[in-house]
Amino acid sequence: xxEEPILEVRNLQKQFGTGCIECRQKETRKxxxxxxxxxxxxxxxxxxxxxxxxxxxLGIVGESGSGKSTMMQCLYFDxxxxxxxxxxxxxxxxxxxxxxxxxxxxxxxxxxxYGMVYQNPVQGLxxxxxxxxxxxxxxxxAGNKNxxxxxxxxxxxxENVHIPLHRMKEEPRNFSGGMQQRxxxxxxxxxxxxxxxxxxxxxxxDLSVQANVLDLIKVIQRDLGISMIVVSHDLAVIRMLADRTxxxxxxxxxxxxxxDQVLEDPQHEYTQQLVYSLL
Amino acid sequence: xxxxxxxxxxxxxxIHHLGKTMPxxxxxxxxxxxxxxIGIVGKSGSGKSTILKSIYRTYLPDEGKIMYDSERFGExxxxxxxxxxxxxxxxxxxxxxxxxxxxxxxxxxxxxxxNALLEMGESEAVARGEAEKALAxxxxxxxxxxxxxxxFSGGEKLRLNIAMATxxxxxxxxxxxxxxxxxxxxxxxxxxxxxxxxxxxxxxxGIFHDIEFMxxxxxxxxxxxxxQLTITQEVVSHES
Numbered sequence: 001x002x003e004e005p006i007l008e009v010r011n012l013q014k015q016f017g018t019g020c021i022e023c024r025q026k027e028t029r030k031x032x033x034x035x036x037x038x039x040x041x042x043x044x045x046x047x048x049x050x051x052x053x054x055x056x057x058l059g060i061v062g063e064s065g066s067g068k069s070t071m072m073q074c075l076y077f078d079x080x081x082x083x084x085x086x087x088x089x090x091x092x093x094x095x096x097x098x099x100x101x102x103x104x105x106x107x108x109x110x111x112x113x114y115g116m117v118y119q120n121p122v123q124g125l126x127x128x129x130x131x132x133x134x135x136x137x138x139x140x141x142a143g144n145k146n147x148x149x150x151x152x153x154x155x156x157x158x159e160n161v162h163i164p165l166h167r168m169k170e171e172p173r174n175f176s177g178g179m180q181q182r183x184x185x186x187x188x189x190x191x192x193x194x195x196x197x198x199x200x201x202x203x204x205x206d207l208s209v210q211a212n213v214l215d216l217i218k219v220i221q222r223d224l225g226i227s228m229i230v231v232s233h234d235l236a237v238i239r240m241l242a243d244r245t246x247x248x249x250x251x252x253x254x255x256x257x258x259x260d261q262v263l264e265d266p267q268h269e270y271t272q273q274l275v276y277s278l279l
Numbered sequence: 280x281x282x283x284x285x286x287x288x289x290x291x292x293x294i295h296h297l298g299k300t301m302p303x304x305x306x307x308x309x310x311x312x313x314x315x316x317i318g319i320v321g322k323s324g325s326g327k328s329t330i331l332k333s334i335y336r337t338y339l340p341d342e343g344k345i346m347y348d349s350e351r352f353g354e355x356x357x358x359x360x361x362x363x364x365x366x367x368x369x370x371x372x373x374x375x376x377x378x379x380x381x382x383x384x385x386x387x388x389x390x391x392x393x394n395a396l397l398e399m400g401e402s403e404a405v406a407r408g409e410a411e412k413a414l415a416x417x418x419x420x421x422x423x424x425x426x427x428x429x430x431f432s433g434g435e436k437l438r439l440n441i442a443m444a445t446x447x448x449x450x451x452x453x454x455x456x457x458x459x460x461x462x463x464x465x466x467x468x469x470x471x472x473x474x475x476x477x478x479x480x481x482x483x484x485g486i487f488h489d490i491e492f493m494x495x496x497x498x499x500x501x502x503x504x505x506x507q508l509t510i511t512q513e514v515v516s517h518e519s
Contacts, residue, residue, distance in 0.1 A: 003363060053363060211385040218383060222397055240383055243366055258336055258362050265338040269295035 004089050005051035006227050007075075007195055012048040012084035014070050014251075017041030034067070034250040044070040046251040048084070052195070055225040059242025059259055061235060061274070067251035068231045069119075072199050074099075075229075076116050077106045088113060090194065111141045115188030115226075119200035121180035124187065127173040131158060131183050134172065135190045142191040157186040161216060178209030185216060189224075196220075196228045202237055214240055235278055239263060247271050282348045282482050283334070283451060284310040288358075289342035290329050303329045307343070309501050309508050313450075316473070316483040318493045321503025327486040331453045333358070334484070335375045336365045347373075350450065370399060374449035378459045380428060380436040388431075388439055389414065389424040395443045413446040414439075417472060434465030441472055445481075452476065454485035458492055466492060 020039035023029040026047065029036065034043045045067045052058050060068050073079040075086065085097045090113065098109060110116075118124040125134050135154040144150050158168050161182035172180050181201060188196060198217065202210040214237065220226060221241075230241050238245055238259060245262045247255040247270070255268040266272045288307040293300045304326035311317045319327045332338040334345055340358035347357050349372060352364065360368075369375075382391050392413055396406035414424055417438040423431065428439055437457055444452060454473070458466045473496060476483065487493050493500070500509045 056366075208385075211383075215383060215385060218394075222394070239381070244362055257339070258365060260337045261339060264332070265292075267293070267339065272295055 003053055006054045006089055007052040008087040008089070009051075009075070010049045010085045010087075012045050012071065012074060012086065013043075013082045014045040014067075014074055014079065015041055015043045015082045031250070034065075044251050045074065045081075048248075048251075048253055050246060050253070050256070052227050052229060054194075054227055055221070056244065057221055057228045057230055057242045059238035059245035060229060060231045060248060061233060061238055061245060062248035063233065063274075066248040068233075068248055069199055070251075071248075072116075072197050072229065072231055076114060076197055077110060088195070107141075111138075111143075112191055113193055113195055115191065115193035115196040117181070117184050117188050117196070117198045117201050119203055121172065121177070121184050124184040125172045125180065128171055130169045131163060131172055131175075131186075132168050134183060135187050138187050138190045153190065154186075157190055158183070161186045162212070176209075178205050178212065181205065181209075181213055182216065185213070185220075189220065189226075192224075194227060196226050198228060198230045200232055201230075202232070202234065210237075217241060235263060235274070247274070280348055280354070281310040281346075282313040283484070284346040285330070285334075285343070286346065287343035288330070288333070288340065288345060290326075290333055290338060291341050304503075305342070306506065308506075309499075311482060311484070311499065313348075313482050314477075314480050315498045316477055316485065316496060317499045317501060317508075318497035319484065319486050319501045319503065320490055320493075323488075325503035327503060328455055331375070331455050331484060331486060335369070335373065335453055336362075337375075347451070371447070372450050374444035374447060374452045375455065376437075376440050376444045376452070376457050377455040378437065378457060380431075380440050382428060382443075384429075385427060387425050388419065388428055391428070391439065392442050392446055395446055399447060409446055410442075413442045416475075417442045418468060434461050434468070437461065437465070437469065438472070441469070445472075445476060448479075449481065451482045451484070454483060456486050456488060459488055470496065 017040055019041045020036065022038045023031065023036035023041055031043060048071055062068050070079065074081045081099050084099060086099055088098055116124065129137065132151060132154040135157055136150045139150045139153060155168060163179060163182060172183050175183065202213050205213060221228060230238065232238050242259045245256065245259040246253055247262065247268065249270045255262060255266065255271045262271060263275055266275050285307055289305040290303045291300050292303055307330060319330060321327050329338060333340045334357060336357065345357040346354060348354050349368060351367065389410060392410035393406045396409055419435060419438055423435065428436055431439065441457065458469055470492065497511055500511055
C-alpha cells in the first residue's frame, strides 16, 4: 500500500541561542534535558521527522517543555525554524520546502491549507470582534469577497459548533471557555483546510464541555476527512482521538506507534513512566 | 492457505524501572483456516491475551511471524507491516472485542455503532439502518439505544462492544475474554451471538476463562500450558 502523506516533516530543529562548540554537533552534544550548560542555548525541537497522512489524526504527547507547542508554532509559521524541511503534498505546493518560502507564500498556506486552534482562545480570536466577524476575517483572508455569502457561511459554521444563533453577533470575550474554543474551531475550519492543528484544545475545560469538543473534533474528522495534529498532555484525549501517536521528550521523538500500542506496550522508559501515571 | 498462521512467535516486555526483560510467551505455533473458530485456554498470566494483542498490534511482536491472508494486501506478516497498513486492516478486516468498553464520551449507543460504519465510508442512511439491525440482533433493548453506555450493565456493554466490532463484518474477529464477569444468562446470549457469527463465515480467535463455555463451539483448542493445538473433532461432527 503506497500512500502519499499530506504533510512531511524532516529534521525540524528549533533552538533558542546560538550554540557553542560544546553543543553545535547534534551527535555529540551534551545537554541537561534540552539545555546547553556552557552557552545557555535551549534546543526546543531536535531532529523531528514524521509524516501526516490524509484523514488521519496524529497525536503528540509529552510533558510541559518537551517541545510540543514549539513544533506546532514552527509548522504554523508563528515561529521560525532553525533548520529542517517540511513538504505539503497538494498540487500547487508539492516539492517545495515550506520553511524556505516567502512570507507571502507562507500566508497563502496559513489562509488556505492550515487551520489552527490554540490552547488559549485569545491567540486565535479577536476578542473585541463579533463571533461572525472573527470567522469573516479568516474568510476574507482566504479570498472571499461576497458579504452575504460570508455571513451565511459563518452562521452555518457557528451552528455546527453549537453556538446559539442569537449570540452570533456577540464578542467571544463574553463567552465561556468552552464556547470560545468552539468559535475558534469554527474559525479554523472556515477555509476548509486539509490540515488542522489542535494545541491542547481541551485543557482547562470541564469534563462535560470537553466531551462536546472531542465529539465535535471526531465528527469533523469523519465528515470532512481533515488531517489533524493533536497536541495534548492528556493521554485520555489522545486515546480517544488519535490513530497514531508520537511521544516527545526534551525536544526529541522518543517513541511513535499506534496509539493503543504506545499506551499498552510502551517501549521507552519515559513513556512507561507516563503510562504508569495514568489515573 | 490458512487465513492466520502464527510461527515461532514470542513476546518480551522490558520493564525499565525494574531493569528487567520478562518473556511473556515463546514458541507459539498455531494456524487456522477461514471460517474456523479457535479457542485459546490457559490460566491467567499464561499469555493468552498477549497473543491476541500481538495479532492486533496493540503489543509489538518480538519474534516469529504472524502471517495473515488479507483481502487487500494478500499474504502479509502482521508483525512487520506498517502502522498505516495495520490501521487499514483494523478498519476493514480485523475486529477486536475486549471485556472493557472504551468509547467516546457522551455518544449514544446507537451513534457508536453507526460511527463504526461511517468510519468505513458507509452512507449515513445505510450506517443507521445497519446499526439498528445490529443492536436488535444483539438484543439490546431499544429503550437503551439513545442513552450513553457509561450506565449500562456489564452484559449490555459487552453486547454493544461486540455489535460495534461485528457490524463491520470483519473477516477475522478476536475475542478477548468476552464472557469474563458475566452471569450465566448473558453468557448464553454471547454464545448464541458467536454461533451466529460462525454461521456467517467469520473466522474467530477467542479466549475464554471457562472451558465448559466453549464446548461445541470451537473447531480447535490451543492450550497455553502444553502448547498443543487440539482439533475438537467429536464436537464438529456432533454439530453438523
